[in-house]
Amino acid sequence: MPEPTLVVERLSRWFGGLAAVAEVSLDLYPGEIHAVIGPNGAGKTTLVNLLSGELRPSGGSIRYEGRELAGLPPHRIARLGIARSYQRTNVFRDVTAFENCRLAAQARLASSMRFFRPAHAYRAPAEAAERALEAVGLDGASRIADTLSHGEQRQLEIAMTLATGPKVLFLDEPLAGMAAEESARMVSLIVRLAQHHAVLLIEHDMEAVFSIAHRLTVMVNGRVIASGAPEAIRASTEVQEAYLGGAEPHA
Amino acid sequence: MDAIVFFLIQVLNGVQYGLLLFLVASGLTLVFGIMGVVNLAHGSFYMVGAYLAYALTQALGNLWLSLVAAVPLALIIGLLLELLFRPLYRRDHLYQVLLTYGLILALEETRSLLFGDDVHGVPIPPALDFSVPLTADLSYPVYRLWISAACLALAGALYLVISKTRIGMAIRAGAANREMVQLLGIDVGMVFRIVFVAGVVLAAFAGMIAAPVATVYPGMGNAILILSFVVVVIGGIGSIKGAFVAALLIGLADTFGQVVAPDFAGMTVYVLMAAVLLWRPAGLFGRGT
Amino acid sequence: MPVPSRSVRLLLLAGFATLLLFPLFGERFYLQLLAHIMLMAVFAMSLDLLVGFAGLVSLGHTAFFGVGGYALMLLTSSAGPANLWLTLPVALAAAAVAAVIIGLLVLRSSGVYFIMVTLAFTQMLYYFAIGQKWLGGSDGAYINFKPRAALFGFVPFDLQKPLHFYWVALALMAGTYLLLFVILRSLFGRVVCAIRSNEGRLASLGIPTFRYKLVCFVIAGALAGLAGYFASAQYGVVNPDFFGWRLAGEVLMIVILGGMGTLHGPILGAFALVLLEDSLSVASKHWLLPMGLFIIAAVLLLPKGIAGLLERARA
Numbered sequence: 001m002p003e004p005t006l007v008v009e010r011l012s013r014w015f016g017g018l019a020a021v022a023e024v025s026l027d028l029y030p031g032e033i034h035a036v037i038g039p040n041g042a043g044k045t046t047l048v049n050l051l052s053g054e055l056r057p058s059g060g061s062i063r064y065e066g067r068e069l070a071g072l073p074p075h076r077i078a079r080l081g082i083a084r085s086y087q088r089t090n091v092f093r094d095v096t097a098f099e100n101c102r103l104a105a106q107a108r109l110a111s112s113m114r115f116f117r118p119a120h121a122y123r124a125p126a127e128a129a130e131r132a133l134e135a136v137g138l139d140g141a142s143r144i145a146d147t148l149s150h151g152e153q154r155q156l157e158i159a160m161t162l163a164t165g166p167k168v169l170f171l172d173e174p175l176a177g178m179a180a181e182e183s184a185r186m187v188s189l190i191v192r193l194a195q196h197h198a199v200l201l202i203e204h205d206m207e208a209v210f211s212i213a214h215r216l217t218v219m220v221n222g223r224v225i226a227s228g229a230p231e232a233i234r235a236s237t238e239v240q241e242a243y244l245g246g247a248e249p250h251a
Numbered sequence: 252m253d254a255i256v257f258f259l260i261q262v263l264n265g266v267q268y269g270l271l272l273f274l275v276a277s278g279l280t281l282v283f284g285i286m287g288v289v290n291l292a293h294g295s296f297y298m299v300g301a302y303l304a305y306a307l308t309q310a311l312g313n314l315w316l317s318l319v320a321a322v323p324l325a326l327i328i329g330l331l332l333e334l335l336f337r338p339l340y341r342r343d344h345l346y347q348v349l350l351t352y353g354l355i356l357a358l359e360e361t362r363s364l365l366f367g368d369d370v371h372g373v374p375i376p377p378a379l380d381f382s383v384p385l386t387a388d389l390s391y392p393v394y395r396l397w398i399s400a401a402c403l404a405l406a407g408a409l410y411l412v413i414s415k416t417r418i419g420m421a422i423r424a425g426a427a428n429r430e431m432v433q434l435l436g437i438d439v440g441m442v443f444r445i446v447f448v449a450g451v452v453l454a455a456f457a458g459m460i461a462a463p464v465a466t467v468y469p470g471m472g473n474a475i476l477i478l479s480f481v482v483v484v485i486g487g488i489g490s491i492k493g494a495f496v497a498a499l500l501i502g503l504a505d506t507f508g509q510v511v512a513p514d515f516a517g518m519t520v521y522v523l524m525a526a527v528l529l530w531r532p533a534g535l536f537g538r539g540t
Numbered sequence: 541m542p543v544p545s546r547s548v549r550l551l552l553l554a555g556f557a558t559l560l561l562f563p564l565f566g567e568r569f570y571l572q573l574l575a576h577i578m579l580m581a582v583f584a585m586s587l588d589l590l591v592g593f594a595g596l597v598s599l600g601h602t603a604f605f606g607v608g609g610y611a612l613m614l615l616t617s618s619a620g621p622a623n624l625w626l627t628l629p630v631a632l633a634a635a636a637v638a639a640v641i642i643g644l645l646v647l648r649s650s651g652v653y654f655i656m657v658t659l660a661f662t663q664m665l666y667y668f669a670i671g672q673k674w675l676g677g678s679d680g681a682y683i684n685f686k687p688r689a690a691l692f693g694f695v696p697f698d699l700q701k702p703l704h705f706y707w708v709a710l711a712l713m714a715g716t717y718l719l720l721f722v723i724l725r726s727l728f729g730r731v732v733c734a735i736r737s738n739e740g741r742l743a744s745l746g747i748p749t750f751r752y753k754l755v756c757f758v759i760a761g762a763l764a765g766l767a768g769y770f771a772s773a774q775y776g777v778v779n780p781d782f783f784g785w786r787l788a789g790e791v792l793m794i795v796i797l798g799g800m801g802t803l804h805g806p807i808l809g810a811f812a813l814v815l816l817e818d819s820l821s822v823a824s825k826h827w828l829l830p831m832g833l834f835i836i837a838a839v840l841l842l843p844k845g846i847a848g849l850l851e852r853a854r855a
C-alpha cells in the first residue's frame with residue numbers, strides 16, 4: 001500500500017462552547033474515493049472548510065505530503081494542489097463558463113502580477129480550461145455562468161476545481177439538486193477523476209456513495225462514529241442506529 | 252491646583268462632547284446594523300435640530316419652549332424622511348452613499364435659502380446661565396453640565412428600552428442578525444421605522460441642546476457626521492455599548508488633542524481610529540468578520 | 541471587462557476627434573474648463589478601477605488627489621518653476637506610498653466599514669493639512685509657477701500656455717484610458733474583476749487576493765495623484781478641500797453617472813457632471829439644491845449611468 005496523501009488527526013473546531021467538528025481523524029490515499037457521510041449538521045461541510053483553510057482549526061493536525069496545513073490560508077493550501085468544490089454553487093456569475101475555468105487555471109501560474117500582456121495571450125490557462133470543461137462535459141463554454149442551468153453550474157463548479165490542476169479533490173455534495181441523468185453522469189465523472197486524484201467526497205446520495213466509494217467515514221454530531229469499507233459500514237449496527245435510523249440503506 | 256482643575260475642565264468638556272456625539276452616533280450605528288443603510292445625511296439631522304432650536308427660540312423667546320415644539324417637529328421630519336429612505340433598504344451601499352450625498356447637498360442648500368450662511372447664536376436659558384466657580388479664576392458653565400446630564404439621562408433611557416422592552420429585544424436581535432427579526436415574527440418594517448425615526452430625533456435633539464454652546468453654522472452637520480462614522484467604526488457596527496464607549500473616547504481624544512497638540516487638532520481621533528483598526532478590525536464591540 | 545459596442549465605440553472616437561480639433565474652432569475660454577474636465581476624468585477613471593472593477597467603494601479617493609497636489613506645491617520654490625520630469629515622478633511616488641500605507645489599513649475591512657474608513661482617512665489628511673503651517677493651513681497655498689517641461693534644454697511644451705495645457709490634459713486622459721485598458725485586459729486585470737465578483741472563491745482557487753487589492757489600490761492612488769498634480773498646477777493653488785468629502789462625493793458621482801465598470805463611463809460622467817455644475821452655478825447662487833436633487837434622481841433612475849443608457853439606446 002502506498003503512503004497516504006492526506007492525514008488528518010484529531011481535528012477539532014469549536015464555535016463558542018459547541019464542537020462542530022470534534023477530534024476527527026481520517027486519511028486519504030491517491031486514487032481513492034473516500035466518502036464522508038452523516039446527517040445534516042454532522043459537521044461535514046465544516047470539516048471541508050477546515051481542510052481547505054476557510055476555517056481555522058481549534059486543534060488537531062492536517063498533514064499533506066509531509067507538510068502541516070492547519071492554520072494556512074486558503075490560497076496557500078490551494079496552491080499546494082488541493083482543490084475544493086462547494087455545496088452551494090460558488091462561481092464567478094458575471095463571466096462565461098470558460099472564463100471561470102480560465103481564471104481557475106490562471107491561479108496555477110506562479111503569479112498573476114502581470115500587467116501588460118493580455119490574459120488571452122497565455123495559452124496554458126486557456127488550454128487547461130478547455131480540458132476541464134471537456135472533462136465534465138459542459139457544452140456552454142461561452143455562456144455567462146449565471147445563465148447556466150443548475151446542473152450545468154454544478155458541472156462548472158467541478159470543472160473549476162479541475163482547472164487548478166490539483167492532486168487532491170474535496171467535493172462537497174457534487175450531486176446536490178441534480179436530476180437523475182445529470183447525477184449519473186457526475187457519478188461516472190467522479191469515478192474517472194479518482195484514477196488520477198485522491199477524492200474526498202461529501203455526499204447525501206447514499207446509493208451513489210455506496211456504489212463508488214472505496215472507504216466511508218460516518219460523522220454524527222461532529223464526531224466520527226465509524227470508518228471502513230462500504231460493506232462493513234452497511235453492516236455496522238452502530239451506524240444504523242445512530243444515523244441510518246435502523247433501516248438498511250438501499251444500495 | 253490650577254493645573255488639576257484645568258485638567259478636570261477638559262475632562263468635563265470631553266465627556267460633554269462625547270455624550271452629544273453618542274446621541275448622533277447611536278442612531279447611525281443602529282441604522283447601519285439593523286437596516287444596512289449607509290446614511291451620509293445623518294449629520295444633517297443634527298444640523299436640522301440646531302436650526303430648529305435657533306428658529307423656534309427666535310419665535311418663542313425661550314429654549315425650553317422651543318425644545319417642546321421642536322421634538323415633535325423632528326419626529327414628523329423623521330417620519331417623512333423614512334418614506335424617502337424606504338427604497339434604499341435593499342439598494343447597494345454605493346447607491347445609498349450617493350443618494351444620501353445628494354440629500355446632504357439639498358438639505359444644506361435649503362438651509363442656506365432659509366437661514367442664510369451666517370453663524371447664529373442661541374441664547375442659553377437664563378435659569379442655567381451661570382457658572383460654578385472651581386478656583387479663584389476658573390469656573391465651569393452650568394449649561395454644559397446640564398447637557399451632559401440630559402445626554403446621560405437619554406442614554407440611560409435608551410439602555411432601558413433596548414434591554415428591557417419587546418421592541419428593544421427586536422432591535423438587539425436585528426443588530427446581531429437581520430434575518431433573525433423576521434424569524435421572531437416581528438414586523439420588520441415597524442422596527443426599521445422606529446429605529447430610523449428614533450435616530451433622527453436623537454440626532455436633532457443633540458443639535459438642539461448643543462446650539463447654545465456650539466452656535467449654529469453652515470456645514471455643522473458634516474463635521475459631526477464624520478466623527479460619528481469614526482465612533483461607529485471604533486465601537487463596532489450595530490453596538491450601542493460600543494457607540495457609547497467610543498463616543499466618550501472620541502470626545503476626550505478630540506478635546507485633549509486640541510489642548511496638547513493644537514497643530515494636529517482634529518487628527519487625534521483618526522489616529523485613534525487607525526490604532527483600533529489595526530488591533531481590532533471589526534471595532535471594540537463588533538462581531539469578528 | 542465589458543467592451544462597448546461598435547456604435548458606442550464610434551461615438552467615443554468621434555468625441556475624441558472633436559476634443560482634438562476643438563482648439564481649432566472653439567473659444568479659448570473653454571479650453572480651461574475642458575482641461576479641468578479631462579483631469580477630473582483621469583481622477584474618475586482611477587476611482588472606477590476601485591469601485592467599478594475591483595468592487596471597492598472608496599469614499600476617500602481624494603487622499604491621493606490631494607497628495608499629488610500638495611506634492612507639487614512643496615516641490616515648487618518661490619523663486620521659479622519646478623521641473624516637470626523631476627517633480628511628477630516624486631508626486632506620483634508620494635501618492636503611491638500614501639496608497640500603500642492607507643491601503644494596508646483599509647483593505648482589512650470591507651463593505652460598509654470600507655466606505656467609512658476610507659472617508660475617515662481622507663478626513664485625517666484634511667485636518668493634517670489644516671493644522672500645518674508649512675502646508676498653508678486652512679487657506680492652502682499658492683503655486684506661483686506651473687512646472688516647466690524642460691528636458692536637457694529642450695522644451696516640448698509649455699504648461700503656462702492654455703492651449704498646451706489643454707493638449708497635455710487630453711493626452712493624460714487618453715493615456716490613462718489606454719493604460720487602464722491594457723491593465724484590465726492582463727492577468728492582473730482578470731483577477732481584479734474577479735475580486736468584485738467573488739473574492740472568496742478566488743482565494744480558494746489559490747490567489748492571494750489581499751495583495752492584488754493592495755496593488756490595485758496603489759495604481760488607482762498613483763493615477764489620482766497624477767490628476768491632483770495637474771489640477772493643482774492648473775488652478776495654481778492647493779487647499780485642504782482637495783482632501784474634502786465634497787470632492788470625494790463628486791468624483792464618485794461622476795463614476796456612477798457615467799457608468800461604473802466601464803472605462804468610457806467616467807469620461808462621459810466627468811463631462812456631464814462638470815458641465816451641469818458649471819451651468820447651474822452660473823444660473824443661481826443656490827445651485828447645490830438642484831444639484832442634490834439631480835444626483836438623487838440620477839441614482840434612482842440611471843443606476844447604470846450614461847454608458848448604460850447608450851448601450852440601451854443602441855439595442
